[in-house]
Amino acid sequence: MVAASPAGAPRTRPPAAAPPPGAARPADGAPIAGADVSYADIVAAPKVLLHDHLDGGLRPATVLELADAIGHPLPAADPAALGSWFVAAADSGSLERYLETFAHTVAVMQTEESLYRVAAECAADLAADGVVYAEVRYAPELHLETGLRLEEVVEAVLAGFAAGAAGADRPVRVGTLLTAMRHAARSQEIAELAVRYRDAGVVGFDIAGAEAGFPPTRHLDAFEYLQRENFHFTIHAGEGFGLPSIWQAIQWCGADRLGHGVRIVDDIAVPAEGGVPALGRLAGYVRDKRIPLELCPSSNVQTGAAGSIAAHPIKLLHDLRFRVTVNTDNRLMGGTTLSGEFALLAEAFGWGWSELRWFTINALKSAFLPFDERLALIDEVVKPAYARRAH
Numbered sequence: 001m002v003a004a005s006p007a008g009a010p011r012t013r014p015p016a017a018a019p020p021p022g023a024a025r026p027a028d029g030a031p032i033a034g035a036d037v038s039y040a041d042i043v044a045a046p047k048v049l050l051h052d053h054l055d056g057g058l059r060p061a062t063v064l065e066l067a068d069a070i071g072h073p074l075p076a077a078d079p080a081a082l083g084s085w086f087v088a089a090a091d092s093g094s095l096e097r098y099l100e101t102f103a104h105t106v107a108v109m110q111t112e113e114s115l116y117r118v119a120a121e122c123a124a125d126l127a128a129d130g131v132v133y134a135e136v137r138y139a140p141e142l143h144l145e146t147g148l149r150l151e152e153v154v155e156a157v158l159a160g161f162a163a164g165a166a167g168a169d170r171p172v173r174v175g176t177l178l179t180a181m182r183h184a185a186r187s188q189e190i191a192e193l194a195v196r197y198r199d200a201g202v203v204g205f206d207i208a209g210a211e212a213g214f215p216p217t218r219h220l221d222a223f224e225y226l227q228r229e230n231f232h233f234t235i236h237a238g239e240g241f242g243l244p245s246i247w248q249a250i251q252w253c254g255a256d257r258l259g260h261g262v263r264i265v266d267d268i269a270v271p272a273e274g275g276v277p278a279l280g281r282l283a284g285y286v287r288d289k290r291i292p293l294e295l296c297p298s299s300n301v302q303t304g305a306a307g308s309i310a311a312h313p314i315k316l317l318h319d320l321r322f323r324v325t326v327n328t329d330n331r332l333m334g335g336t337t338l339s340g341e342f343a344l345l346a347e348a349f350g351w352g353w354s355e356l357r358w359f360t361i362n363a364l365k366s367a368f369l370p371f372d373e374r375l376a377l378i379d380e381v382v383k384p385a386y387a388r389r390a391h
């Protein structure tokens with residue numbers, strides 16, 4: 001038996017990198033080799049996104065304009081070069097270095113106007129990509145540098161999402177997750193902020209940032225408070241660190257979902273000669289309890305949590321019927337979109353309509369929306385669209 005470690009293979013960029021947001025992909029309408037979908041099919045299909053960072057999804061042109069207005073220096077001067085810079089700098093093989101690139105996006109998101117604009121463009125970009133429901137997260141505590149109050153940050157972003165969704169060509173609904181930074185000490189405050197805005201569009205809570213050395217149990221008070229409030233939360237765990245982080249997130253903190261959780265494969269033994277993989281106690285628990293994994297393939301390759309798209313544990317976890325969802329993490333740093341992620345998986349594994357539907361329904365089952373609203377999206381939006389295509 002060998003552990004199915006995600007970091008075993010040498011790290012390589014995916015051969016056909018996903019296009020930057022808005023960019024046309026070559027041979028748009030032609031089926032992806034080995035799959036029954038084209039890139040245009042994937043864009044057209046209704047999709048659901050549970051793990052996307054607001055400060056990781058800006059348009060490069062917007063970063064340039066906002067930086068210019070406040071005199072913030074950037075490493076490139078035109079949108080294409082800046083987009084490439086973000087992808088290359090984030091493609092570092094380490095979560096810590098990947099996170100350094102956020103200095104530039106956070107720097108230009110320090111006013112209500114800029115937060116509103118970034119949120120509105122985010123909703124518009126997700127709608128254009130065929131996302132019908134998204135949960136977008138950010139850390140309010142990172143946007144106080146010019147004197148905004150936490151409430152002003154939250155309200156500017158909520159207003160931006162509403163305006164962007166209202167003006168979009170395709171219907172999209174955007175829920176917000178408020179993130180606390182795991183190295184800081186504001187999680188209780190941010191958890192209370194999230195609960196205060198629960199009827200205004202904030203649907204959950206999260207912690208993010210460097211994982212090694214910052215276990216989720218540092219924020220136990222916040223998680224216990226959220227449970228007493230019957231609120232929802234996910235925890236970034238099992239990305240930059242392994243099984244202990246996942247175990248704490250679930251068994252100490254009570255996370256509803258795992259942000260990434262990809263290193264759960266360290267608890268799965270795959271027989272070298274083929275045969276049935278053996279799940280350890282934690283992996284078995286995660287699968288039995290249907291705990292959703294917010295997998296982010298391109299991001300995992302960039303931070304070194306996976307060797308390549310082709311070697312990504314998503315294949316094993318899908319085959320073992322874990323509750324897997326597909327996500328972007330950071331569209332700017334990954335040069336990706338949700339359709340781009342699905343296209344990479346179609347190229348690597350031949351996945352097409354039926355897997356796209358499975359991942360989409362998994363995501364809706366895992367969303368922090370009331371049950372009746374999830375069901376309505378499944379029955380009225382997703383199933384009819386896929387009934388025409390998936391078998």
Ligand SMILES: O=c1[nH]cnc2c1ncn2[C@H]1C[C@H](O)[C@@H](CO)O1
Pocket residue numbers: 053054055056095099102106137138139142179208209210236239299329330
């Ligand atoms: O994948 C991630 N892991 C941990 N932290 C992350 C990841 N992507 C973004 N972040 C951090 C950087 C952002 O400033 C913060 C809030 O969105 O969350």
Ligand SMILES: [Zn+2]
Pocket residue numbers: 051053208236259329
């Ligand atoms: Zn993330």
